[in-house]
Amino acid sequence: MSKIKLYFLTGFLGAGKTTILRNLLENMEGTKVGVIQNELGKISIDGTVLQNNDIQMIELNRGSIFCSCLRLSFVDALTQMAQKGLEYVFVESSGFGDPSNAEEILAATEVMAPGAYDFRGCICLVDCYNFLDQIGDSETIDRQLKHCNLAVLTKVDLVGSEQIEQVKDKVREINPVCPITESANGNIDRSFYDMDLMLYKWAECEDTTNSSKNKPKTFSMDFTGEIQKEKLEAFLAKIEPDVFRVKGFFKVEKEGWEKVDVVGKKRDYAPYEPQPKSQLVFISKIGIALIREIAAAWEECVGLPMKLNN
Template sequence: MKKKIDLYLLTGFLGAGKTTFLRNILEELSHEKVGVIMNEFGKIGIDGDIIRKDGLQLTEINRGSIFCSCLKLNFAQSMLEMADKDIKYLFVESSGLADPSNIGEIMAGVKSFKGDIYQYKGAICVADALNFMDQLDDLETVERQIKHCHLAVLSKTDLVDEERLAGIIERIKEINPRVPIETSSHGRLDYNFLKEDLMQYKWSESEDTTNVPENKPKTLTINFDSPLESKKLSDFIDEIKKDAYRIKGFARLEDGWSQIDVVGNRLDIKTTESRNEEQLVVISKIGPQIIRPMAKAWDEKVGIPMKMR
């Protein structure tokens, strides 16, 4: 009989640091056989390129949340296919806008087809200490992610003072009184949780997700094929960031290929390995109304040909 696969769900709002956290776990487990299901709202996955490596079983599910009825069956099918792979661990990185409240229903469906192949070890929620309180006020999704997690990991703690950090911990405990809370530096922490049964901290039962086709955010992709000046890119982002949950992608800048990441008011740019194409993915707060001002800002601030879809 095949040994059960340890299943971990990784949640957290857009830009919290889930992919960095996952990449570090994969380094920790480099001697193990691991599968990853990666979920992004964009039409094109960006983060899959960041963690892709030889020997990793990777499936990407884009264009929405894996907990929404629009992709729930795709998610279950991917889990069924992963069950046939020779892996010891399966990590599911959900979209930052995903509400995992119905994970129990999806797991039950997989079990009915494949038997007790997965051992659900728990949900790990990465919370961005810099932006968490503002995000919590704006979106129910953020509260649901905390409510249904079994380990909370606070990222970017170096960017907030001790008073703000204490307030975040207190708020998390109000939503989920049982969850253990860890702090991480650059996505790293003690990985002893891999030997622990996080399900002992279960606080809330499965419920209907708030992810439905009707509230699915509008996602746009900008493709271009010319190098960019950092200043022009920054000016463009300054024009549209107030209307975007998240902006991320790759571009050729003065120092070569760079990874672009925007959460809230913060723009992070870091060098990366060569890519096949330049692109930016924008998740809109205001739906398709962002299209016209985004095109105008690109023409005025950047001024090179691009295609938006």
């Protein structure tokens, strides 16, 4: 029986992992595919984007799959996927996922599901729009690139050629051997399927930096009703300096349901199917103090009842 081709997708918050994965899945009709998706918070926003009756999916939330807090669950999920007769499995890690210990996880999976997987490599997505501003924010970005076998520069359609070259130079400083490709508008060159990415290994397996102690705080907001776009924009602008990421769904007056995605200074909106209620997930730069900032900004900019959850 053929082994399951296994790929890990890494990349910092907002790099476009879900967008790229969705693009890959749309072009795999008739192929038996599994997805393991990992989110830091307890609410899965991106999981709803990927849900498809043809896809076998397992969601692992509230931490990183490379951290001891979820590592056993990750191995168990891979073991479950091995029993479903799949041809491919894609693992989308959280934006703070540090895959430095991926080889240990693969070794543990081999014990539980001997000969099931052909690990094809770790693909790291690099957000060309925000990368140069993010690189100093977290050691995670450095680790993701050190331990990847292919770097994909996303959002190249949003920046100039000079910035693309600057990002490439920085990637090369961190990982001098991995191939580098570019992605515009969420599309990806599929030639990596035919490449032996494992030839491009730079760093040896090491302890991950992910732990329950350094996991960023995440919070969520529930809101019932509609909101003016201008008020939502003002609120998001107010909290922008204190968050790594904001994502979710909101019902906007005159425009209906929209998917909301905030990374750095870039705010994106896209039409989305109706949801039971509006929800936003916040990944904090300032720990639990973000609760106070969210409450104050919401009161000032919107002033309607909402529920904040940790």
